[in-house]
Amino acid sequence: MEPLSNKRKVVDNKPLNFLERAYLPAILQGLAITMKHFFRKPVTISYPEEKREFSENFRGMHSLKRDEDGRERCTACGLCALSCPAEAITMIAAERQPGEENLYREEKYAAVYEINMLRCIFCGLCEEACPKEAIYLDGDIVPSDYLRKDFIYGKDKLVEPPLNQ
């Protein structure tokens, strides 16, 4: 059969010749190779001082969006929680009171909205499920912490800052 790739290599069990058995030429060869690497530029990225550029469709920490008037878009419909394969999202809905029209876009809003970042697998299905374009995974990497409870992010960490600030 014709080889499908050019990686095919014929293996043989020829006994080593004298130079190969003497080790030293091979060792010198190896030393030359490692010396080449000695002067090569390190590939290390010194995180957190330096950060690798994310790709355009990188999925990081979630943010809950506001509309053009600075009102929260989320209506607590629960589709994101339903679509979430890791069951990381929970929310409690509340009714908008008169006078709160500048805070919430629809009559219903999420009073509590929590994402467990330890459960989240950053698949982006919540983003796809959202009918109000309220949630996007456009943030940074979720920072590390010491306690499990500190990984449950509430609205204080998720909602975008208000427009006028």
Add this chain to the structure above:
Amino acid sequence: MELADIIVKFVLVFIIFAISLVIAMYSTYAERKVAAFFQDRIGPNRAGPWGILQPLADGGKMFLKEEIIPTNASGFLFIVGPSLAIMTACIGSAVIPWGQKLTIGSHVIDLQVADINVGILYVFGVVSLGVYGVMIGGWASNNKYSLLGAIRAASQNISYEISMGLSIIALLLITGTLSLREIAEQQHGWHWNVLYQPVGFILFLVCAFAETNRTPFDLPECETELVGGYHTEYSSMKLGFYLFAEYINMFISSAVMVTLYWGGYNYPGMDWMAAHAGPTLAPLIGVGIMFFKIFLFIFFFMWVRWTIPRFRYDQLMDLGWKILIPIAIANIVVTGIVITLINR
């Protein structure tokens, strides 16, 4: 011996002791840094500028770690092991000539702690004592891995000491003396012994790798097979002593190789330097040259470590007994014949 001489000797001993400890300390840092560069990484760079305080942090960590002596270990021997290892590593430097005679004012200082006429034998004696630290430590741990590591260390060191001794005999045929000072003086200028004994040098180098338990002969402590080898059960500063002893051994064996084969403190143009720089500065430059050569060797030790994989145990023994010893004997015969023909 006058009182002044005794004080000078003590100062010299203290300085050499301090230097070998500092070099051993910074060898650990250099090892990690060199390893990083060979692997396209940066290496430790958080403790101080360029990570220069890393060895201090490591040392502090070693001191503060919990001291564990296993219940079934032999308490006394368990402590003797690392003590012996670090002690034999430190006393090896006594006979190495670090430079020519230094003249300060009217005072002449010999830059060597003890100019004994059997210097090489002393070095060999100390080196062969070194294996006891490893053996006792491994035996006292009462652990199979430690014992295996200790047995490997013992058999490896004994096997390679033979070819090391044989490779030296050819050198002694040329120099005609056992004193390291005289051997160093004979290599004045560029008459380095490596030019007359290249095969002997390569043999000695390979054996030095085996004697210091460095890759590719680091079987006594190979992590992949024996957990930690002879120091599996050790913790805290006792482990630190074992690791430290390895680096001091590396430094001392580099110094011995430089003295025996690479001209010690001699360098081309040293007569011109002696005439122009005066009797105080010129020997100090020689000391600098000696340390430069030593550092090159230490770098070479590390360079090899990150290049060659570990030998298998039977390969190690084959190399020692079936290859190195015959080559060493052939080297002696050839050297002897050549010397006889030249002197006739």
